[in-house]
Amino acid sequence: MLDQRDTDAILAERRAAAIAERLLATEGQLLDLQDWDAWLDLYTEDCTYWVPVWKDEVETVSDPAREVSLIYHTSRLGLEERVFRIRTRKSVTAMPLPRTVHMVSNVLVARQGEGEIEGTAAWNVQHYDPRVSKRTSNAGHYEFTLRRDGSGWKIARKKVTMLDDLLPAVIDFYGL
């Protein structure tokens, strides 16, 4: 028989997974729609956004203070600057922007506590570049920490590990 404690735990876990799935899917959709303001609004102001480099065949870097990352922002400002740069209409990387389809799956909650959910997911981004009429794809894993923010939830930490270590000429937030 399941006692109340078990069912509470199950429900809490289901609830956390549903929140994470919804938030990550929403993020992907907003990136695909190029609704940058709404996308930025999914992140806490003090968020960490980290894309590590593969150090060798099996390990990525683990210490951004002493090792190189592809992207390492410790506040939303870093993401806002990337959006700002695209909006200047002066970066050839965004003229034109590629079209994307974000797919997030295998969302697993590893830990949940008071107002916080941690977990992992797998991602795949289909990426079509009208500049060269070419479709490519990126894929990898996410590690995330979500935090309750008022009545809603936001992304407080996201680590994006790319599958590849031989990269294309341009990679930015909308393709991750």
Add this chain to the structure above:
Amino acid sequence: MNQRLRGTDSVVPLKRKLDMVRTMIRDEAETGRFHVDRKVFTDREIHELEMRHIFEATWNFVGLESQIPEPDDYVTAHIGRQPVILQRGTDGVVRCFYNTCRHRGAVLCPYKGGNKRVHVCRYHAWSYDSTGRCLAVAQEKDGQYPEDFDKADYPLMEIARMESYRGFVFGSLNPDVPPLKEHLGDAARFLDLTVDQGPEGVEYVPGEVAYTYDGNWKLQWENGLDFYHFAATHAAYMEVMKHRQKIGSMEAGKTYEAEDVEEGTGTYAFDRGHALMYAIRKTGRVHVRPIAKDPAVLDEIRERVGEDDLKWILRQRNLTIFPNLQVVDISAMQLRTWRPLGPGKTEMRSHCLAPIGEGAEARELRIRNYEDFFNPTGLGASDDNLMYEYVQAGYEAEDAGATSGYLRGLGSDPAGPDPYVGELRIDPAEARHGPVSFGDESCFHTGYREWLRLIEKGLEREAAAMEVSDA
């Protein structure tokens, strides 16, 4: 037949190729003309000539000694198309081997790097020690080898030449090259200004970034010396910088120049294709330099190398060592090296370079500055990479005729003779300077002269060998 004279060309096509490449570089710098044919960037045959007679025939940068500090450490790399292992032996000596088994050719070492006292081939288990000696031929006794077979005759093959200049290791697959020091000439002074930033030299910050772009390798090479593109190509980056200052999210930039120094940019061209572009800035794009974080660090450098060298260490310097190395020193130090994968595809390897033993705060600033601008994820270099692709695509318009991208700097210099060669203790083949907006392009010429010289030399050598063997 000499190992360098492979291929199946007969004399006639070799002479045709010679005529072809000679028409592709129109070098009339004295009369204010210098043209490079579009085909130099797009043609498959030219690419083959470059691989054989440039990348596989002259000194190439391979790696840093500090990548392999301990006995038996190794890293793998390519010289031209050919895989190599840069290996420190158990005896402490650094050697460069072809990364191929002497038995039936399998790549011996499929990893990026590591530490191995013995390499065992995965195919039939021949083994080699880290000095290259063949240790064992598996089941040798039962193998019914010919009488005179001796495994001692099958060590790993060392490349023809390998030398290090202050920890920068270069290799040549061709024995017919001058000593490295002679090859580098005074361009070596700018490697000094890199190495001298720490009492124990420099190292890679862990985390190599590798990427490709769909364009010719020479577009990266030119761009690394091209101050002219900055304002246009990096307009969005400059906007970000302004924005950061406006909202106060970035420490204000800082000039390290004395009051009476004039702003400006300039270039030095050296023989054998090397060149340097520098900028002296007091306003505009100035940065807080990681090595200047701690005054004690600057004092230590000053004491060791003198005021003049320190002054130049704090200036922006973009160094190109022909054909495959660039060291850029501005808000961070980047070392990049490349290998052509075809006329329209280039593989890049990018590293954050740092003084060994650097303090934690300076190191972190350096890494963040490096990530901010460089690599496909950087706010600057990603724009460069796409511009290479646009240029490559545009060069397909062969019938549009010659371009005019090599002319800036060919007029008379109103600023007079270069004021800095004395304090830099260099004697460059050419020196040009001007205002920040000068954007010299004549510093590319030395590379194209070396390009032509090497291909001509290679083709002539092949033709001569053909004639001998035909006779």
